Amino acid sequence: MEPILQTQKLSHVYSAGTPFQRAALTDVDLDIYPGEYLGIIGHTGSGKSTLIQHLNGLLKPTEGKVLFRGQDIWESKERTRQTRFHVGLVFQYPEYQLFEETIYKDISFGPRNMGLDEAEIDRRVREAAHFVGLRDEQLERSPFELSGGQKRRVAIAGVIAMEPEVLILDEPTAGLDPIGVEQILGNIRDYHEAHGATIILVSHSMEEVARTVDRLVVVNDGVIPFQGAPREVFQHGDELEAMGLGVPQMTRVFHQLRAMGVDIDASVYTIEQARRAIRDYRSRKGAR
Numbered sequence: 001m002e003p004i005l006q007t008q009k010l011s012h013v014y015s016a017g018t019p020f021q022r023a024a025l026t027d028v029d030l031d032i033y034p035g036e037y038l039g040i041i042g043h044t045g046s047g048k049s050t051l052i053q054h055l056n057g058l059l060k061p062t063e064g065k066v067l068f069r070g071q072d073i074w075e076s077k078e079r080t081r082q083t084r085f086h087v088g089l090v091f092q093y094p095e096y097q098l099f100e101e102t103i104y105k106d107i108s109f110g111p112r113n114m115g116l117d118e119a120e121i122d123r124r125v126r127e128a129a130h131f132v133g134l135r136d137e138q139l140e141r142s143p144f145e146l147s148g149g150q151k152r153r154v155a156i157a158g159v160i161a162m163e164p165e166v167l168i169l170d171e172p173t174a175g176l177d178p179i180g181v182e183q184i185l186g187n188i189r190d191y192h193e194a195h196g197a198t199i200i201l202v203s204h205s206m207e208e209v210a211r212t213v214d215r216l217v218v219v220n221d222g223v224i225p226f227q228g229a230p231r232e233v234f235q236h237g238d239e240l241e242a243m244g245l246g247v248p249q250m251t252r253v254f255h256q257l258r259a260m261g262v263d264i265d266a267s268v269y270t271i272e273q274a275r276r277a278i279r280d281y282r283s284r285k286g287a288r
């Protein structure tokens, strides 16, 4: 399968030539495939936001390329513009970027920019609102009357209403309570399933990505040291720990069991997998 998005030797240097010069990404090669649910994880300042802002042409590479469906997104102005419609980006703390007087107007901002007709805009606004659990009668209210979690869902709806093929979310659950976290992860999963969209979820939390994504990309100091299925990435427990990341608690317990000489499958990160590993261990012991 051809990647939907690709970075080739992507480097980004902020404030080049000034005393504040900072290399945020160095020679990053990353392939992202249509329909996958990708997680990006890394410590504060590792380069996650810088990386994803290149994927929809918000930042321009200092060196290297970004390709969307095999074509350089900076090839022409029109291509950059089109990429921004197909690759939707929800910023970190997007609730601070709501500005319209009604929720409806806020969600319709993106589709309106795309030049769609009024009926299509209306359909998309209602569908996007529905995805994030907003009721029709809330649409004429001011976004500023909402709670923090609800505001964030309005901001996500504004990007979903553009019906992007790739939906990128920069730490969408940061600072929310556990119920708010579950709602947002549920909204994203619904969009993923209903549209077959590619999802890129940036997160700080190993626990969160472990149970949501198909593939995990670790960013550390502007490079990608590991990527793969979560269970593969978690094999690098000590290195992840050294990057200030750490594996899920469940995985740590199983690694410790193995270190103590228990012959158990340690590539475990959910309760269900733990149950299976223990059952498997017990049946093997019983069989001996």
Ligand SMILES: Nc1ncnc2c1ncn2[C@@H]1O[C@H](COP(=O)(O)OP(=O)(O)OP(=O)(O)O)[C@@H](O)[C@H]1O
Pocket: 014, 015, 020, 022, 023, 024, 042, 043, 044, 045, 046, 047, 048, 049, 050, 051, 092
């Ligand atoms: N506009 C900017 N100008 C200069 N340096 C920047 C700018 N934005 C980010 N940086 C620096 O680039 C590096 C990568 O930052 P980035 O925001 O991509 O990290 P991050 O992984 O998203 O962090 P966080 O988890 O805190 O959101 C950091 O050292 C940061 O200080």
Ligand SMILES: [Mg+2]
Pocket: 048, 049, 050, 092, 170
């Ligand atoms: Mg960030």
